[in-house]
Amino acid sequence: MCLAIPAKIVELLEGDMAKVEVDGVRKEVSLAMVDAGLGDYVIIHVGYALSKIDAEEAAKTIALFAEMAELGAAEQVS
Numbered sequence: 001m002c003l004a005i006p007a008k009i010v011e012l013l014e015g016d017m018a019k020v021e022v023d024g025v026r027k028e029v030s031l032a033m034v035d036a037g038l039g040d041y042v043i044i045h046v047g048y049a050l051s052k053i054d055a056e057e058a059a060k061t062i063a064l065f066a067e068m069a070e071l072g073a074a075e076q077v078s
């Protein structure tokens with residue numbers, strides 16, 4: 001199983017690289033496999049943007065990840 005997460009492109013770097021942000025964390029990723037630009041949301045996995053995703057769908061997915069994290073934290077407390 002692999003886990004790919006949505007991230008927003010916040011800075012374009014040299015070559016096919018960009019900085020993306022996920023939940024306040026910034027990371028450098030390669031845009032070599034996708035046509036995306038500043039402000040776009042992309043699905044990332046192991047340092048590569050795999051595809052572009054619209055902002056609404058990205059927000060839904062991010063909300064689901066947040067909900068899963070809350071449920072996991074609640075289980076650990078029980």
